Amino acid sequence: MTTIVPPRERWLVGRILVGPTAGITVRRSLFFLMLFLAVIGPWIETIGQWIPIPVYDPLRPDPFNPVSPPSAEHWFGTDTLGLDIFTRVIVATRVDFTLALIGVTLGGGLGCLAGAWASYRRGWVDVVALRIVEVVQSFPVLLLGIALFAALGPLEIFGPVDNGMAVLVIAISMVNFPLYLRQVRSVLLPLTEAEFVQAAKCAGLGAWGIVWHHFIPNARGQILALFPLTCAYAIQIIAGLSFIGLGIEPPNPEWGSMIKTGATLIVQGHWWVSVFPGAFIVLSVYSLTGFSARSETLVGPGGTSA
Amino acid sequence: MTERTILEVRNLSKTYRVRRSIGLVETIEAAQRVSFAVERGRTLGIVGESGSGKSTVARCLLGLTPLTEGEVLLEGTQLGDLGVRKMRSHRRMMQMVFQMPQASFDPTHTVRSSVAQPLRRLRPDMSKSEQVERLRHVLTAVSLGEELWDRKPRALSGGQLQRAAIARALAPDPELVVLDEPTSSLDLSVRGDILSLLQELQEEFHVAFVFISHDLEAVRVCAHEVIVMYLGQIVEQGTAEQVFGSPSHPYTQALMAASRFETDSFELGPKGETDPSSGCRLMPRCPLAEAACSAEQDLVPSGTDGRTVRCWKVVASG
Amino acid sequence: MNAGPANGALLTLSGVEVTINTLSGPVHPLQGVDLEVFPGETVGLVGESGCGKSMTLRSILRLMPPGGAITGGAVEWQDRSVLDLDTDELQTYRGSDVAMIYQNPVTALDPMLSVERQIVDAFKANREVLDGAPEEFAREALRDLEFGNPDAILKRYPHQLSGGMAQRVNIALALACGPSLILADEPTTGLDMTTQVRVLDLLEQQVSARNAALLFISHDLRAVARVARNIGIMYAGRVVEFGPRERILTEPSHPYARALLDCVDLRAGERPRSIPGLVPRMTEVYQFCAFRDRCAYRMAVCDEEPLPVHDLGGRRRLLCHLGPDHD
DSSP: OOOOOOOOOSSHHHHHHOOSSHHHHHHHHHHHHHHHHHHHGGGHHHHHHHSSOOOOOTTOOOTTSTTOOSOSSSTTOBOTTOOBHHHHHHHHHHHHHHHHHHHHHHHHHHHHHHHHHHHHHOHHHHHHHHHHHHHHHTSOHHHHHHHHHHHHOSOOTTOTTOTTHHHHHHHHHHHHHHHHHHHHHHHHGGGTTOHHHHHHHHTTOOHHHHIIIIIHHHHHHHHHHHHHHHHHHHHHHHHHHHHTTOSSOTTSOOHHHHHHHHHTTGGGTOTHHHHHHHHHHHHHHHHHHTTTTTTHHHHSTTTTOO | OOTTEEEEEEEEEEEEEEEEETTEEEEEEEEEEEEEEEETTOEEEEEOOTTSSHHHHHHHHHTSSOOSEEEEEETTEEGGGOOHHHHHHHHTTEEEEOSOTTTTSOTTSOHHHHHHHHHHHHOTTSOHHHHHHHHHHHHHHTTOOGGGTTSOGGGSOHHHHHHHHHHHHHTTOOSEEEEESTTTTSOHHHHHHHHHHHHHHHHHHOOEEEEEESOHHHHHHHOSEEEEEETTEEEEEEEHIIIIISOOSHHHHHHHHHHTTOOSSSOOOOOOSSOOSSSOTTTTTOTTOOGGGGSOOOOEEOSSSSOEESOHHHHHTO | OOOSGGGTOSEEEEEEEEEEEETTEEEEEEEEEEEEEOTTOEEEEEOOTTSSHHHHHHHHHTOOOTTEEEEEEEEEETTEEGGGOOHHHHHHIIIIIEEEEOSOTTTTSOTTSOHHHHHHHHHHHHOSOOSSOHHHHHHHHHHHTTOSOHHHHHTOOGGGSOHHHHHHHHHHHHHHTOOSEEEEESTTTTSOHHHHHHHHHHHHHHHHHTTOEEEEEESOHHHHHHHOSEEEEEETTEEEEEEEHHHHHHOOOSHHHHHHHHHHOOOTTSOOOOOOSOOOOOSSOOSSOTTGGGOTTOOGGGGTSOOOOEEEETTEEEOOTTOTTOO
16 A cells, blocks of 8 residues: 655745745745844844944934935935834834734634634524624724724723734734634534534533534634735734824834825825835735645645645 | 343434424424333344434434433433433443544544544543553454554545444443444445454444444344334334344335345335325335225234234234 | 447447546556447446546546546547547537436535426527427426426425435436436435335336436446446456356456455355455556455466456456456
8 A cells, every 4th residue: 555645845944935836935935034024123223233234213213314215324215204214114014913913813713713613503602603793894994993992092901002002903803703703614514513523422522622622623724724814914904094093103113104104295206205114014915925825735634644 | 121231212202393494394203202222242223214213313322412202221321311421421331433434533633533532531530551552452453554543534445444433432441332324335345344343343342232224234244133214113123033034014125125126026115205194104105005004003013023013914914 | 459330339448547646646547448338238337436437437528637637548439539529529429429427416406496497408408409398398307207296396406305306307317418328427326225226227217218328337236237237347447357247246257356246245144245455546557457465366477467358259358367267
C-alpha cells in the first residue's frame, strides 16, 4: 500500500510564507514586513539612531517645516504641523493592526462559539441567534460606529491614552460577530445529524464537549480562511471611523485620521499627506488577502495527516 | 426477566410530529408497542425495510432520541428515570456502531483519538495507563494494523474504519452494542470479514449485540433471536432458525425472497403511499390479504415453539 | 481484435486508460478496459468500490472529473470515435444516443422542478417532432413504469418521492430521449431489498421493450445477475473476466470472480467468506496482475509476465495466467 504525501516545505516558516502562487508569496512577505513594522513601532526613534533612515518623534511638531514635500530628510514629507509622515505611517501600523486583531478575535471568537452552539442546539437558540445577526447586520457599519460612540462616549478602558480605542474594538467585534456566526453555522448545520456527532454522544460527550471537540475543529478551515479577510475589513473600518473623526484623534498617528488631515490639502497639490497613509491601508489589506486563499491547506483536516 | 437478561424493552413507542404545511401537523408512528429482551452474550437481529422503525428503536435504546411511551430496562434499571449524570454512567454499558463508517468518524481527529474518546469520557475509574492498555487491546482485537492508528479517517478504507468503529464501541467495556446496518455500506467482499469479526468478538468480550439490518443473510449468520418489523410493528419474532428456517409471516417470506433476488415465488405489492389506520398494516401489499385482515392484528404465539406472529391467517393454520 | 462497425457492436471500448492528476499525485483508475456492448443486449459490470466501474461509465460519456483525462485506448460508438466528437456532436451523443441513470435517485432530479416539468423537458429537448402534447407522453412514460396514478406523481417534487419512486422517474427520464444505450450506475444500491428487485425488473423490461442496450454496474453480483445477460468482472481498472451470465455465476475462471461469488453466498452455520487484503489504490500502472497479492492461486509467472488475454470465443474473455481450464 502506497500513499503519496503532497510535497510540502519542511520548515514552518516556509509553509506559512510560500504560497501556491508567486502572487500569494509576495503578499505574505509583505504582511510579515508590515507585522515587523507594527512590532518595532514604539521604538522607532531609538532604532533610527542606529540605522541611516530619517525617523523622528511621531508626536513632536516641527513648526518651521509644515507641509514639506517628500525629500531626503522627510521621505514621505510632513503634514500641517510639520510631523514626519514616514515615521507616523509606520507607528500607525501597530495601532491599526492591533485594534483589528483584538476586535476580530473577540467578535469572531464569540461568533464562532455562538454559531457552533446555534447549529448544535437548533430550535429557538438558532432562531434567536439569527435574529440577533439580522438586527446587527441591518445597521450600516459607519452608522453602527457613530451610534456606539454616541452611546458609550470615549470609554477609557485602555487607560488615559484610550482615545476611543475601546469603542473601536467594540464596534469591530459587533461587525464581526454575525459574520463568523453565519459562516460557522452554515458549515456546521449539516453536521448536526452526522453520525460522528451521535458517536460522540454515545461516548458520553455533552453539548459543549461536542461543540468544542468536534464542531469548532470542523469549522477551522473556514474560520481560518475568514480571519485575514475580516482583519483587512476591520482595518478599513478603523480608518473609516477615524476619518470621520471618531476613534483615534489627531495628533495620534492613525492612517484614517492622517488621511483626513491631508484631505483638504490635496486640492492644493499637497498630495503626500493623504496618499502615503492611504497606500499603507491598501497594502495592508492586500497583504492580508494572501492568507485567505487556501489557508485550509495549512491546517485543514488533511494538513496534519499523512 | 431472567438472570441472563441484559436489556429489556417493554412497549416502546415513538411518534414523530412532522409539519407538512402551516397548521397541518402529521404524527408518524415510527415504533408501536415494541417489546423484546436481549440476553448476555447473545445477538438479537432486527430486520425490515426502510421505514420499518428498526433504526428508531436503536436510537431510542441509546437515548439519542426520547421515547414517547414504554420502558427500556438495562440490567433491570429503567433508563428514563435516570438523570443526566446517571445516564452518562449508563452510556458505558451500551454502545453503538453506525452504518456509514466514513461519516461516523470526525474527519479532523485521528482514529486513535476517536477510539479513545469513549474511554476517556466513560471510564474515569481507569487510570491513564489502563486506558492506554485498553485502547491497544481493543484495536488489536479488531485486527486494525497499528500503522493506521494515527491516521485520519479518510486514509482508511470502509472496512478498516468499520473495524475501528467496532473497537470504539467495545472500548469502554459495554454489555451491549447496537449495530445499525454495520455491513450495508461495505463491499460484499469485506462483509464476511466484519461478520466473522463480530462473532469472534462476542466470544472474547462476552457482549450482547442488537444487529439491525435489511440484509437478511448477514443477520442470519450472526443472530440468535430475530424480530421482523414492518411500519413500526413487530410482525414476527422468534429464534433465527425459526424465522429464517421457516418464515411464517407473509412479510418475512417476501423479505427472504427479495434478499436472494428471487421474487417470483412470493412478491409483495408496491410500497404504499399511505398506511392503513387500522387492521393489518401489510394488507395493501399482501398477496394473501382478504376482508378479515382489516381487523386489528395482535402479535400472538404461533404453534408451540415459542415464536410469535402478527397474522391471523398464519396463527389459524397453526 | 479491434471491433468496430464490422462486428456490429454499438459501443466498443478498447484499452481505455484514464489518469487523474490529484494534489497527491496521479491516479490511474482505468488501466486498459476492453468492453463491447451490442445493440439490445444487457451487460453488467461487477467489482469492489474503487475498481473503476463508475469511471468506465464516465469515460463512455467523456465526463471526466477535474484533472482527469482519457490517456489511452479508444471509445467507439458504432463507427465513430467518441473521443473525436466536437461539442455539439457530444451533446447529441450524450442526450439521445446514450442516457445515464445514477446511484442516488433523489439528487439526480432537480429539486426545484416538478416531475412533470422534468419529463416534459426531456421529451422536448430530445425529440424535435412530437405528435401530441408532451404532457401526454409524460403520463404514458410513468404508466409504463407502473405508477398507478401518474397524474398525482407528475405534480410532485423530488423530495416528495420515495427512493424507489424517484428511481423509476429517473428511468422514465432516461428512456424519454429514446437512447440506444442506457448506462446504469448502481441504480438500486440505496433502495430496499423488496424495491430493488422490482426496479431492476422494470428497468430490464422497459429497456428490452424499446430494443435498447443496457450497461449496468454494481458491486452486488446478485443485482447484476438479475438483469444482465453478459457479465464482466472488473478489478484494478481492467475487465478481468467477461462471459455469459450462466458461465460467470456457475463456473467462473478468474480467481477473483470465484472469490466474489463466494462472498455473495452466506451459508448459515458456515464462516462467512471474504476476500483478504485491500483493493489497490491505483496510484501506479500495474505491470503485472494487480490481484496477485490477494490471490490464492499465485504462481511464479504472475510476478514475471504481464497479464495474458485469453479470448475464449462466444464473448468469453479472461485475463489470468491460470487460463480457462484450471480445476
